[in-house]
Amino acid sequence: MKRVKKSKKRDGSRNDDENDPFIMIPMELKVDILMKLPPRSIARLRFASKHLSSIILGKYFTELYMTRSSSQPRHLVSVQRGSGMQLIHSFSQEEHTSSNSNDHDEVSYTLDPDDNDKVSYTLDPDVRYLFTPPVRGLICGRKGIKMVIGNPSTGQFDVMAWEAVVSEEHQVITLGDKQKWRMIECKYPHRHYAGYHGICRDGVLYYLASYKQKRSLMGFDLSTEEFNVTKLPDDYKLQEFGNLVNHSGKITIASQAYTGAIDLWVQDDVNKEVWSKTASVVPSVADIFGADQRLMFRGILPTGEIIFAPLPSPNPFFFLCYDPKEKKVRQVVVDGIGDDSAAIQVFFDHVESYMVL
Template sequence: MKTRRRQYVSRPSSTSTTISTDLITEILLRLPVKSIARCRCVSKLWNSTLRDPLFTELFLTMSSARPRLLFSLVEDRELCFFSAPQGESSSTVAADYHLQFTLDDSYKVCGHVRGLVCLADQETAHVICKPSTGQLFPLPKVKTKKTFSVYSFLGFDPTDEEFKVLNITSGVQHRVLTLGTQTLEWRMIECGIGRHYPNRNSDGICINGGVYYIARFHEPVVAIVCFNVRLEKYRVINEAEDMHLLGSSTVVNYKGKLGVLTKESRRFELWVLEDAETHQWSKNVYVLPQSLWENVAGEDELYIVGVVGGTDEVVLWPEDVCDPLYVYYYNMERNTLRRVEIKGMDAVSDHTAYMTLDYVEDVKLMNYV
């Protein structure tokens, strides 16, 4: 094999210089994900550098500081992913295309943590996907009788650095699958808090090793449930006395704490769990002026997606997604509403769209999940 010579530009002093490995790493850390994939083909050195655990962890850390909006769009069995900058002050942002694939059934995103996305169909099949690397791994099917109530969540334990998928069927069968092992299998676990059904209108959220979701126990009892990912234990979070969970209530990450946000027309009610041990909550109510709402949102019916960290803006999403595609940001402190257009998704504007917040790009390649 011929060796290609490197040519360096000589300085006036006639001293030749090379770019240090550390500097190359710093440059690579600032490249977009697609460029990282191409750079793996430059040389064995670059490929080794980009696969090095130190580099991938540094890239993940930097990506965590600039989370993105993640869009999954479905038409029939075709599923594709886009992501766009989150919380940008500009009125227009461009979406990046990640990947598209065909599945045997219609899937929906049931959780994403640290770059991993968990997909689930309406019955017993799950798929783990990493949009930033284009990888897709099917999980073993849940062995259970056909049921109409299947719920799944993806959680991450920061202590042992483990990803786990939680599956609840018929409100009584609880299973956990731990990712990162060569032999993947579902394990039955005890619930301990009674039969309950997670609310389909409100997604769960993983905060500091706990998966939180709103669930119905028996009519008309509705409560917040926390699943400890590391201990694989459930507990119910007691509500405040005048706190009422509605169908529009959404669990959110508010400054690293569990928050429950409810929207009724232009009125937003935010509860924040200040102390998880004593179940102490704080409450804030915000009402957006009607004129501002009409000027920005018009007649669009918007629902809550979550809260952006740092700016504490509520992200809103229209019930009917169409072209042009807009995302709305409501700043609770300033009581302002703004609209951001997402460019680059025209080709899939007729697809059924689903959006989540705080997506982090991770360039670590998965050998298995």
């Protein structure tokens, strides 16, 4: 008996990848081409073919892209207007135009309404989301039991309901098709300080919290979903005014009692409760802009510059970068982000991501 081979279907259908000319290009060149594209384009190419998707979602390309983005952090500005329009805009930390004004350098940015970097997102006019610092390119805003998670680089935002719990219990949500809040256990009963932002480093989310009636450093491992606590120095200024910042890749707590020097407590080893203290003396606001201007400490750039932003937000908006080594002040002016009534948030460590929510 002869073995009869099954005939293939001749319905004209073919695998999409067979028509993809990208397959014939050497892998090294494919990666080089993708790395030159903006994140929004990469996110769309995920759905162009299985071949492209396998490259873009692969561990090698993902880590390569994130490494490059992390070495080129951007400023991220959120503008909330009373009409319910939320504008998200990121721009490079490199200088565009500069001049010398009042004995300090001035860098000006003008945000073009037609710039592709700007993302317009219409929110509920009755809800003013307060955003937390970006983590691996994503930002999260919360107001009451409502929460929005978005990727400013792709323009994708997702609003979800948050199951508010007024207690020391904790909830997490994993982004994906089946998004649902779930409770997790914590061996260290604590309360997060409202209004204080955390930072993410090496897969661990760090934030300040009250633990055993002391200000402590909490860490939440994003992969194992386990908590750990680190004791902080028993220093009055740190316990009363300490604010967590990422300083040259190290966990740092900065504290300033109204005016005067800023104390920087640096943890050299995340596995040890050993902190080193330095003090940075900054010039008074009156010396730069006069006594009428009020500035608040906002963080430290990878360059070591200390950031201050005015309160309330002026028009045009600006912030100051003070270099403690060179004793120089740099003013960064951002035009085109709103009027005098706009509520503005600015973050200084945003990295671009092509992640699809």
